Amino acid sequence: LTTTMTLGTAVSASASTAARQKPVAASATVTCENVFFVGARGSGETTGLGQEVSEMGSLAQGHISGYTSAADAVNYPAVSADVLAPSAAEVSAWEDAAGNPIGAALALYDYYENNVGTFMASISAGVTATVNLVNSLHQSCPSADFVLAGYSQGAMVIHQALLKLSGSVTTDVKGVLLLADGNRDPNTKAHEFGTSLAQAEGIETWINSTVGLG
Secondary structure (H helix, E strand, O other): EEEEEEEOOOHHHHOOOOOOOOEEEEOOOEEOOOOEEEEEEEOOOOOOOOOOHHHHHHHHHHHHHOOOOOEEOOOOOOOHHHHOOOHHHHHHHHHOOOOOOOHHHHHHHHHHHHHHHHHHHHHHHHHHHHHHHHHHHHHHHOOOOOEEEEEEEHHHHHHHHHHOOHHHHHHHEEEEEEEOOOOOOOOOOOEEEEEOOOOOOOOHHHHHHHOOOO
């Protein structure tokens, strides 16, 4: 499932004041563009934007022809989803929950602390990195607009980072592309593409609402 929020027209319209101007060097390391594409790769993808987010970047660029743009990858661990696989000992303990409930509970605690905790820490690091990156680019280039994108774990990173952005930068985020978002809300008002049902929700959203961890 890909969810999009006002991409293309909104970017073009709001960028009109800076449109077709040559990029301006804001510092030794930042060249200002009309639009910055900020992307977070998926679980287990080692560097850069990752294949899926790179493809979304190409899609976004097709909607903003005539404007200068640059792609920036969120620098975060993006640990493999394999970390969520329980050990054989943990599975055995859970299967023997009736005979040894304390052992099963301890195994569940260890799994959450070590496996789920590692995965969630990766997301948290990505959220912090995204917020810092967007704020830094906005500070250096206050006239620039932003398109944010993420895949899988990266979609969760971007989704959560959006909720933490504040101030003037929020009006400069003109488009968001989320593919396989674990934080997807049911009956979202975002534009949807794909085969997912309208009432479907992301895994973390489901866990939080079902188990009450949120």
